Amino acid sequence: MTTVRSRAEIPVEDTWKLEDLYPDDQAWEREFQDVQSRLGEVEAFRGRVLESAETLLAVLRLEDDLSLKLERLYAYSHMRKDEDTTNSTYLALADRAQGLAARLAGAFSFVVPEILAGDAGVVQGYIDSHSDLALYRHKLDDILRRKPHVLSAAEEAILAQVSEIAQGPTTIFSMVDDADLRLPTIRDEQGQEVELTKGRYSQFLESQDRRVRQDAFTAFYAAYKERLNTLSATYHASVKKDVFYARVRKYGSSLEAALDDDRVPVEVYDSLIAAVHEFLPALHRYLRLRKKVLGLNDLHMYDLYVPLVPEIHREVSFDEAKKTVLEGLAPMGEEYLGVMRDAFASRWVDVHENRGKRGGAYSWGAYGTHPYVLLNWQPNIDNVFTLAHEMGHAMHSHYTYAHQPYVYGGYSIFVAEVASTCNESLLLHHLLKNTPDEAMRRYLLNHHLEQFRTTVFRQVMFAEFEKLTHEAVEAGHALTSDWMCDTYRRLNETYYGAEVVIDDQIAWEWARIPHFYTAFYVYKYATGFSAATALSRRILEEGEPAVRRYLDFLSAGSSDYPLEVLAKAGVDMRSPEPVRQALQVFEETVAELEKSFAGS
Template identity: 45%
Template sequence: MSEVTRLPKRSEVPLELTWDLTKIFATDAEFEEAFGQVVKAAEDFEQYKGTLENGAQAFLVALMAMLKLDRQLEVVYVYASMKNDEDTANAKYQALMARVQKLLADVSAKLAWFQPELLALAPEKLASYYQAESRLNAYKTLVNDWTRLRAHVLSEKEEALLAGASDILGASANVFEVLNNADLKFPVVTDGSGSKVELSNGVYGKLLEATERSVRREAFEQLYTVYKQFRHTFAATLSAHVRKHNFSAKLRNYQSAKEASLAQNNIPVAVYDTLVKTVNENLELLHDYVALRKDILRVDELHMYDMYTPLTGEPTLTFTYEQAKKMTLEALSVLGEEYTTYVEKAFAERWIDVVANAGKRSGAYSGGAYDTAPYILLNWQDTLDNLFTLVHEMGHTMHSYYTRTNQPYQYGDYSIFVAEIASTTNENLLTQYLLETQTDPKVRAYVLNHYLDGFKGTVYRQTQFAEFEAWIHEQDASQVPLTADLMSDFYSKLNQRYYGDAVENDPEIAYEWSRIPHFYYNFYVYQYATGFGAASTLAERVLDEEPAHTEAYLNYLKAGSSAAPLEVMKKAGVDMTDSQYLEKAFGIFKERLAELKELLAK
């Protein structure tokens, strides 16, 4: 009998493959000291209540105190969150994260008076403050961003109540995270080499790329057997989250939860709706690609578990992590020596948590605070897809590093809307690098296949998610109960519309909604698709060897939140109020699909 391959314990992972969080807090005692400082600062902040109308100097003092408190809290939160992500089954760090979440709610409640009091100041009075105290001008964009939401801020008492209940209102998302990452038990399945492996969300992604169809089918069916078993629980958590989101939007005088979410980043709803409309107008390209997949795989019936395996057979490109680091530097060298020096710094100073271990949070992300390194979490596998993941997350991390080293704290973060653009630009640069350096037709076909799959997953799939997310919010707003059966039925039909008649409508895919963490992020996913479209234009500009275009791109990385996101992107060379940037992306998809068809025909 084959030995079952199991994930290592956290303590068994080589130190050099883990991130170095001791740079945040070297000991538990240091963390506790910082935690206590946040508690005290939050209590002390009460002294500024009622002072904002006492003149420019008083306003500046209160504003700086609030930002300092926020900065301290950010570091404590990031540390606890990342320690918890290392092993979500570790009771010590579960408890630490719970404490910090409660602290976050407590601090939010103590800060809740600030914005209503700010909005009570007449615009003319605020204008006089800038005249009287020149140092306030450094915060003017921030204050303007807060006051633009004047019509949607509640009274001081109401804001305090909502802030104090944030950890309670966020319980559904927390339950999903624990259930999905720690409590679900998946069966043992067979991989492509015949070995028995313990199924997980991370392992599942790799098994779906297997060339052996039986491996893909078993992984697909076994994974969704688990999610189907708990579909009613997942429906309850998602439904509760949607109700909370709709409740908040209504309370704050928004027309919809979608409008409320996009307003936080100053994005008009038309950007979201234009994406969905434009993608639906280009579904025939996806149907064409799916039909090609069916032909090349030579199957009578194409299933959803056939959508990720390489069309060219066994992957011709695999990379160890060390090889991936080298290729990342080479692919991103077009962005200049300074950029690659920073990437080398990320590798050398252990900003990256590389391999999977038991209990580790699934997937990948780039995180951190203004006063920490911009860390990366990976669950590394030796695949081309994981090379793209590394390059993608490095895009986020470099965006954070450039922003934090070029902007003061008040502008040292960037809108979620522009966040996915830097990461996806990196992916586009890697694709072009591979197409320029790989001459073997089989390798080129594999890279083109990977690009098309990436486009499918980033533009089409994320827009499909965006449609589903909008629909569940609309149903709840119309008083329709979000049951597991209702959501599964709609998702099944939506999936069929996106992928077309060439693929079978597998019953398992109806439950895919239950395992998607981004549905708890409040209209986040559409930004992957808009980001990919913008990145197509930006990558093209970087590669045209016009120094001004690369400089404009780097200036976008440095901008942070010093200007509105659409303004930042327009300066970088992309007008995201127009569908043209999306059409350009579909044009590239069409060209590369044609090239792949030609290569495979030979």
């Protein structure tokens, strides 16, 4: 029997070097005490933020200094905890860092209201007259542009007290979905009774046994149907909360309010939906191929996730994966590859699974040092893509850290998936170009098409549902369970067309989507994927000029708004063209997979 190793059994060279953040826990403790002791310094600025240019500069610098140290404290403690989630020492450190973060946010909570309560002309005058304040021009401009949507101090205080109540729908959904929902048992491929869980549900939908897929699908949604009235009332309350905040803050709609953080026009959201509708025939063509390859007379919703090509069981060592990823990213040029080689040699990556280690994969870190990557390595081709993906995030952070001051040393979620997906696209191109094995080529093509289907088409269908529900409430209509089921079913009919039998159960799917409680978020998956596809294609076609623009994008951090940063890289997301170009790649990939199967 193969057992999972303890943390102590993992070779040091395969672990991340968190000593680059703090040499030991004692150094962490000293910095924690330093930040905690300096929180009192903030209060001296209350009521004085706009007293002079020097005072404004001083409070902004103090905020940067303490926030940077907190970021390091937070990252170190949480990554140590993720090494072994049973280690009580680091559970305690992570909890303390979280508490300190809340206290720091509270200490500085008066700064933005005081800036907004002042005269914008005074702030601009300070920036123009004090050279050191020029660094903060974009930050201050971003604060000031929100002034029409900020209320009086008394009204803001009331909204702050309401915020905890406003979290009610999300909390209730989580309790129903995670605690109260009871899933039944089904029979697996061997006829054994197995308890259905959310994790197993995904696995069962990929089963080659159609009876298992159908049983899992039917049982899974039956559990949600039993709670449909509760979940419809919960989601209705969430949408009403969004509409309430948008109206109170004087936005034209809840969609406009949600997009304003990134200064994204509503037209971008609408044009994304329109572009995807234009390419629905390509999705239907892929679904026809899926039905044909699976040998089915009709394609049901529970047939959409089973792989067209069985998983390729070829073991890939981590060393081989690093080599393959570097080869795949060769079009990025020697500068980019040099950083990645150094990352592998300098222990940015925590490679192997161990007892108690957090599952999954991520990239994290703190400004002032290099980023880190957590993996739970499994020796297969999917994990090679995971390595490329997470290293894309890490490279984005590296270039941002290297070229931006701390105040702009992060980046928006709107662009967060661009670098990771671009890496995957370049790796896929390399593998397809250098893989003579036709079965592997089909596997890779199918992998890419499923990324498109689930990240672009499916997420945009979700985004359209959110738009319709919020517009309904804004027009004074109630979101009954019947209305939402009918609306969601019609969307599925539109997106999947005549190629798929729209099973009754799919009308209830909206009730299980947690992202709907963070309104107008999911569209960013589709825009990020589309931007990455456009950028990777330009890198392959144009070479050095496109690479240079792309590295400038990685280096921009939050020094400008997301749409502006992407535009400088050559991708104008205000136009539907990047989305259309990405969907043309989808169309071409469908044709290539059709050709491959036709030749077999």
